[in-house]
Amino acid sequence: MKRLPLIPTIVVALAVAAMIALGLWQLLDRLPQKEAFLAQLARNPNLPAVPFPRAPDESLLFRRSSVTCAPPVTVRLAGAGAAGFRAIAQCGGGTPVLIQLGTTRDPMAKPVWSGGPATGYIGHAPDSRSLIATLTDHRPPAPMLVAMPPLAGLSPNAPPDLDSVPNNHLAYAGQWFFFALVAATVYLLAARRRG
The missing domain is CATH 1.20.5 (Single alpha-helices involved in coiled-coils or other helix-helix interfaces)
Incomplete structure (x- = not known):
């Protein structure tokens, strides 16, 4: 050889x-x-x-929290797997806050919520970055309050x-x-x- x-x-x-x-x-x-x-x-x-964090903090994931949602409030639907769709409110004010109001099976639902106090647990906001962007940008997704009980007449959110x-x-x-x-x-x- x-x-x-x-x-x-x-x-x-x-x-x-x-x-x-x-x-x-x-x-x-x-x-x-x-x-x-x-x-x-x-x-x-x-x-x-x-207190609800204004910046990503992974150590607070699943902690109970509360926040007051200031108008104007916009609500959009995002996929939630077996639960159907989750309604996510973006609150106005100085630093935008996201609140997952609840879930619905109706893809055409238009939940209406004018804001106010919300309680629940801290979760991750949906991450709109591409897969390639997440490989180079290792920041965790923004925090989002997952409302418990649900708001705007929606079905309950899943527990942590x-x-x-x-x-x-x-x-x-x-x-x-x-x-x-x-x-x-x-x-x-x-x-x-x-x-």
Whole structure:
């Protein structure tokens, strides 16, 4: 068998090492961080209410809160999976506030709400960024109050759900290890064939 070519071997070895490092990072760093974050979110609904945040703060997700919605108020519908559509109000005032008023199965519904006090829990506003934009912009979505009880005569919103927060770090680690194995195997087969 011929000697392995130096430059391609170094490139493949570096690529495999990088993939293994990324897998270990997902497994040993990101996964424990996400599990700790999910444990915090599981406690949040039972903690005292907090003022509604004006900027994204992931640590407040699922905390109880309240806000007063100042006119003018615009209401739009957004898809909500099995629940049909969620009605989201954007309140006027200095800093716009979003409130998920409730849900409806009618895609043509035009909920009317003139504003006022609302209570519920802190959730994420719908994220209108493209997939490519979310890869480069890691800011969390804006906060939104999910009204409980619902407003404007709508059906109730779903309670806080940990399953809505993705935890894919174990799968990501497996993918990186698999990519490293495939790269090493393909290179060794190609080198053997060359020899």
